[in-house]
Amino acid sequence: MLNPLSQAQIEAITLWHLVQHSLAGFRKIQAHYPSLADALQAGQLPVWQALGLHKSHLQRFQEFHTAQGRQQFQRCLQQIQQQSDFVLTCADADYPQQLLPYCDRPPVIFGQGDAQALLQPQIAIVGSRKPSPHGCQTAYDFAFYLSEQGFYICSGLAQGIDQAAHQAALKHRRTIAVMGTGLDQTYPPQHQGLRRDIQERGGAVISEFLPQTRPLPQHFPRRNRIVSGLSLGVIVAEAGLKSGSLITAKTAAEQGKAVFAIPGHIYGEFHQGCHQLIREGAILIDHPQQALEDLALPAQWQAAQLQAAEPAAADEPDVPEHLHELHQQLDWTGQTLDQLAQRTQQDAPALTAQLMELELLGLALQQAGCYLRCRAGK
Template sequence: MLNHLSKAQIDTITLWYLVQHSLSSFYKLEKYFAGVEHAVNTQNFALWHTLGLHKSHLQRLAEFQSEIGQQKFQQLLHSIQKNSDFILLADDADYPAQLLPYTDKPPILFGQGHAKALLQPQIAIVGSRKPSAHGRQVAYDFAYYLSEKGFYIISGLAQGIDEAAHQGALKHTGTIAVMGTGLEQTYPAQHQQLRQQIVAQSGAIITEFLPDTPPLAHHFPRRNRIVSALSLGIVVAEAALKSGSLITAKLAADQGKVIFAIPGHIYSEHHHGCHQLIREGAILVDHPEQIIEDLALPTQWQNQCYLEHSQKLQTVSHPVELPPHLTALYNQLDWVGQTLDALASKQTVDVAHLTSQLMELELLGVCMQQAGLYLRCRSPQ
């Protein structure tokens, strides 16, 4: 539960509420008014009518300015505070760096659990909501193995493959669930206990949707783009030809992610979708170690570094604590790697100072340099 909402958070929530989760309208208004705070300034509301916005947004704006509308909005803010453990805005230091390159990144994320889980190296596992017993077991086994190697498993909290993947990951590091509804509800409802386990075991539940957002069909592709964008690669464990997982795989391919597909019996309709993905260029895998091997080299460096540090941590009783002056830079790092110039373009310090800070992070064991790229190799505990 949040005790306080900052002005920046309230402004972003206001605009997100008025445009009814429309990414195009949100970023259009932010750009036009040179900032969210100016877009929701009451003195600028008259200009909204000149920007060609959808009539539903203008209707919501008119309602928002009424007494009843304000009461409704205050109830929304109360629900957000009650159900959220953290809120991340796109310009926050803790906002996942993996999402930043995408023009359709969510401007706000509502979460329960541990926000730092989003900064961990993640592999997505998705698949059918009605898998075979074999497919469910394979998803569980792959998640179990990959989480044992230090990767967080990310999926969509759905029935079937998603559920099995979350359960397998809970045996080791943790898991992240991205929802297609508001945080105050669990969909499907029978996964309430699973959701509680995820939060209790260093994981996170996140959504871009405001409270009282129902589980509508078009919300799940939006959810899936976040699942994919946060991950280093996406594994389709089992899918029929008409499975929604194929849509997720297409989104992942558009984002430049590595797609893995687990094959099955050629006569099994449960696997026809995976076989189609393989024909279209997905990487066939029959063991989770192949996923680690086939991901980009920086991911292999990350995994090796993680294992080395895990061995050291067995003899160290205290966690690594990041000094406050290094937090923003560490949060900017990702698990793939960035050049010094790319890091410098987002920092206010000079290159010499930035190099010094990177060296401090390397000495703390949370950053490494490979082939001119700086990347995370573990997280503060």
Template structure:
């Protein structure tokens, strides 16, 4: 059940609604007024006109405090309450740390299912909407293998490779779907059952888009950039030269992510996009274990995970629970590492307190220090 929205979340939703999902306008207004709260105050609205914003945003803001627009906005809030299990502003401690370094991060996320999935290591699998049977099987097999190893498989809920990737991870209850619409609808509509399965089997659905947002074409590159940003690496399972997954791969490379491409027959049009990516520097893989090797995840975490997998008595109850006072710190850690000063700034705590808490997490086997940064070393399952 969705917790009551905080004032920061309410202000963020308000501004996000007024600028109609425009990232540039949102962050320009936040910077100009010093905070999101200041930007949406009635006395601030007349000042928007001097900031070079789109005329639609100005008109929407000028009409916002009229009874008709307030009624419409309240309807949006009711939809959020109805369809969301969680809402995260980028100021919230639970907001995924993977997204924070990017200037185009979504200011707010709406989600269904397990919030904890966002805090676990993710690997994205993307590809053609019209794959060959061979490509669909490969996506399923890679997803099944990697999710069995403890990784959340993220994709975009599209037809084809995305669908196979989600299905491959469902048996291990580790998949995350990023949508290009509001949570009140499913696109494509024939994936309604798949979407329900994801939520029912401890998966997660997220979107940056407000309710009543249709599946517009320009929303899908935005969805794809979030799929790659959340993940440690992106696997392109099968793609033609004009596949949208090629754009996802290039976005991932710009974000500094590792891009993996699975090769195929040289005369197959289904694989030409993957071959092009390999020529441009993507890593050729033909077995999912190679992905784990190239990601070079902390060896301590891999050893712990292997011992858990091989232990006949291992169970969810055997894994340590995180004390409540350590949760904010644990939520700030990820699989690539965070420096102590970075953690101190985000958590607004002194170094001595953080050092003591990090030591507690290390003793629980949930954190490790490597090359001067602190990393997670075991996922919560």
């Protein structure tokens, strides 16, 4: 059940509503004002105009300050509260740390299921919506293996490869779906049951889109940056030359993520996209363990996962309250002491002491001068 929205969350949602999901518009307003509350005041229209906001955003701003506009937004908030199990803004401790380095990160994430799933180590598996039976089986097998090792499988809830990956990872209760619509809709509609299973079996279904956002074509390439951004690496299981999964691979490469491609028959049209990626520098893999090796994850962490592929929640240590904020800042790839000090606004001696506590509890690991998570905690 969704906790009451904070004032800061409501302000972020309001601006997101006014700029109609425009990342550029949101960042422009956010950069100009010390507080979003100031930006939303009725007298700020001239400032919005001077900042060069789109005319549709200016019109929406004016409408918002009418009785009808207020009512419309209140209905939107009610839908969010009814449909969401969690709402995360960039300022919230539970916002996925792996997205923070990117300037195009979603300002607001609406979600159903378990918000903590977003903080777990993820690998994306994507591919064609109309794959061959062999491609579906490959995606299923890779997702099954990787989720068994402790990784969450992130994908886009689409038909074909996405569907197979989600279904396999559900066997180990480890999958995350990123949608290209508001949470009030499911696309494709026949995946309503799959979506419900993800929500109810330890996973999460998320979207950056407000309620009533329809499945428009431009929304699906856009959500791919979240799929790749959340993940340690992206595996393209099967794709033709025009597959949308190639956009995910391109975005992942731009984000500095590892891109893996599974090869196929040289005459098969189903595999031409994967072969193109390999020619462009993607890593060829024919076994999921190769992805783990190429990601160069700490050997100690992998060993711990192999020993407890299905860890019981009761066995996970509690994170002491005074360490919770720092633990939430840790990710699965590692950050230096300076990076953590900047994010937590703590001095080095205090931070070092807290990191040592987390290491002693088995919740953090130091590797090559960087600190990273090694268990989920609760």
